[in-house]
Amino acid sequence: MTLHLPDAHGALRAYEPRTEPLAPTPGAPFTSRTVFSAAHVVADPYADTTPDSPAAVDWDATLAFRRHLWSHGLGVAEAMDTAQRGMGLDWAGAAELIRRSAAEAKAAGGRIACGVGTDQLTGPANLTEVRAAYEEQLAVAEESGAQAILMASRALAAAARGPEDYLEVYGHLLRQAAEPVILHWLGPMFDPALEGYWGSSDLDAATDTFLDVIAAHPDKVDGIKVSLLDAQREIDLRRRLPKGVRCYTGDDFHYPELIAGDEQGFSHALLGIFDPLGPLAAQAVRVLDTGDREGFRALLDPTVELSRHLFQAPTRFYKTGVVFLAWLAGLQSHFTMVGGLQSARSLPHFARAYELADTLGLFPDPKLAEERMRNLLSLYGVDR
Numbered sequence: 001m002t003l004h005l006p007d008a009h010g011a012l013r014a015y016e017p018r019t020e021p022l023a024p025t026p027g028a029p030f031t032s033r034t035v036f037s038a039a040h041v042v043a044d045p046y047a048d049t050t051p052d053s054p055a056a057v058d059w060d061a062t063l064a065f066r067r068h069l070w071s072h073g074l075g076v077a078e079a080m081d082t083a084q085r086g087m088g089l090d091w092a093g094a095a096e097l098i099r100r101s102a103a104e105a106k107a108a109g110g111r112i113a114c115g116v117g118t119d120q121l122t123g124p125a126n127l128t129e130v131r132a133a134y135e136e137q138l139a140v141a142e143e144s145g146a147q148a149i150l151m152a153s154r155a156l157a158a159a160a161r162g163p164e165d166y167l168e169v170y171g172h173l174l175r176q177a178a179e180p181v182i183l184h185w186l187g188p189m190f191d192p193a194l195e196g197y198w199g200s201s202d203l204d205a206a207t208d209t210f211l212d213v214i215a216a217h218p219d220k221v222d223g224i225k226v227s228l229l230d231a232q233r234e235i236d237l238r239r240r241l242p243k244g245v246r247c248y249t250g251d252d253f254h255y256p257e258l259i260a261g262d263e264q265g266f267s268h269a270l271l272g273i274f275d276p277l278g279p280l281a282a283q284a285v286r287v288l289d290t291g292d293r294e295g296f297r298a299l300l301d302p303t304v305e306l307s308r309h310l311f312q313a314p315t316r317f318y319k320t321g322v323v324f325l326a327w328l329a330g331l332q333s334h335f336t337m338v339g340g341l342q343s344a345r346s347l348p349h350f351a352r353a354y355e356l357a358d359t360l361g362l363f364p365d366p367k368l369a370e371e372r373m374r375n376l377l378s379l380y381g382v383d384r
Helices: 059-071 091-108 127-144 154-159 163-176 203-216 231-238 255-260 278-289 293-310 315-328 338-343 347-360 366-379
Strands: 003-006 012-015 035-038 075-078 112-116 147-150 181-186 221-227 246-249 268-271
Touching: 003 347, 003 366, 035 278, 059 075, 059 091, 075 091, 091 112, 091 127, 112 127, 112 181, 127 147, 127 154, 127 163, 154 163, 163 181, 163 203, 181 203, 203 221, 203 231, 221 231, 231 246, 231 255, 246 255, 246 268, 255 268, 255 278, 255 293, 278 293, 293 315, 293 347, 315 338, 315 347, 315 366, 347 366
Parallel strands: 035 075, 035 268, 075 112, 112 147, 147 181, 181 221, 221 246
Antiparallel strands: 003 012
C-alpha cells in the first residue's frame, strides 16, 4: 500500500514500499579486511528516567543485537565515543556494557574492541588526572578480554598545551598497554570539543604529531581509526603508517572507495554505518575477499546516500537514525533511545531514512517496517 511521506518542505509524497528484502545470509569469516561495527545500545523503554539521568539499558536486546552482528562475521566496536558515550551513557554504564559484551563475545566467538576514554571526569582536569582516567578505563577493557581502542579525550583536548602533552600521555598509555591497541582520531564534526586535537587545528601539523605517537610505539599500535570525513587525507595518512599498522576507516561518507583501496593499499573498517548495514556490508566484504572489487563496490556504493543522510550535520546525532532503522528492521521492539535522543531528528529525516533503507532492501520483513513507519507517521499526525 502507498505511504505518504513528508519531505523537508512540509509536503507529502507518495512512496510504494518494497515487498522483498535482499536477505543476505551469514557466511564464512572475512579474509581480506578486518571490519568492526560501532554498535548501538538498546534503551529500556519501561524505565522511568529523564534525559539527564543515568542510562537505563535493555541488556537482553543490546546483547542480542551484538549476536546479530557477530553472526554475519562483523566485529563489534563497543562503548565508542560517537555510538554511546558523551550523549546518554556515562562511564559506569559503559563499563558494564564492556564487561557484558566482552563476556558475550567470548561465548559467541565474536571479535570485540572497546573504547577507552576519560569521560568519568566531569569537570576541568590536569594531565595527571587525564592519564589516570585513561588508565582506569584501559584496565576495565583489558580485564574483560577485549582489545582496547584509545579514544580522543575531551579532557585532554582542554588540558593539553601543545603536541608534547599528547606525546607524553599517549606514550605512557601505549607503554603500559598489555596488547596492541587501536588509536582513534575523531574530528570536530563528530564532537566540537575535540577541535585542535593532537595540539593543533592545522590538520597537517596534527597528522605529524599523530604519526610521531605511532612511530614511537609501533609494536603497541594495531591500527588507527580515522574519523575526519576526508577521504584523501585518510589515504595520505595510511600511506605514511609504519609497516604492520592498519588503518581502520571511520569515514561514513567515503567508505566503499577507502575499503576497496588502490594499488598502494586499503583501509579496514570501524564504522557506525555498519550498524544498520551489517548483513549487506558483510556480503560485500565477502565479495571483496574473492578479489572482486567491482562487485564489492556494486553492493556498497548504493548505500552511501543513506549513510550521508544519517550522518548529515549535526553528525553526532547519526545514532538516532541508526536506532530508528533497527526498530523498523525488527531488531528491537521500540524506538526509544538513551537520553531521549529519538527526538534529535525530524519526521522528514526519518521518512527519507526509511525510503532509502527500504529501497536498499535492508529490512528483513518489509511489511513490518511499513507498519512501523505508518505508526510513526500517525504519531506525528500523518493519517494517510
